[in-house]
Amino acid sequence: MNVSIRWAGEACFKGTSGAGNEVTMDGPPDHGGKDQGPRPMEMLLLGLGGCASFDVTSILQKARQDITGCVAEIEAERADAVPAVFTRIHIHFVISGNDLKEKQVRRAVELSAEKYCSASIMFSKAGVEVSHDFEIRSSSD
Incomplete structure (x- = not known):
């Protein structure tokens, strides 16, 4: 099983599964995030x-x-x-x-x-x- 995580700026990261499915993870605003995805x-x-x-x-x-x-x-x-x-x-x-x-x-x-x-x-x-x-x-x- 392989996945990759790519920094998308500020406190946001894009995770990509081995099957090519993508998920966005983001931090809270008080940590530089924009609430664009789960922590x-x-x-x-x-x-x-x-x-x-x-x-x-x-x-x-x-x-x-x-x-x-x-x-x-x-x-x-x-x-x-x-x-x-x-x-x-x-x-x-x-x-x-x-x-x-x-x-x-x-x-x-x-x-x-x-x-x-x-x-x-x-x-x-x-x-x-x-x-x-x-x-x-x-x-x-």
């Missing part, structure tokens, strides 16, 4: 959420669960000192569907957290307290 540390959380959501939805689809939506809401805390690393991350999944089985959803979240989500496991191994929970909503909600 680099937010990108880490976005990647974590994408990785975990991919796993959960894939596992549920393979279990023949009729999912219609998946939202990962992530809250994170950072150290007060430099480097301001993440110290705690919580992922709350909101899974929507028809006649979803709680046991299947719980198992999908657990498998993602403990076995499949490389990002979540990497954060855990780096000493970050990573927790997960979920709620199930009917598609009619």
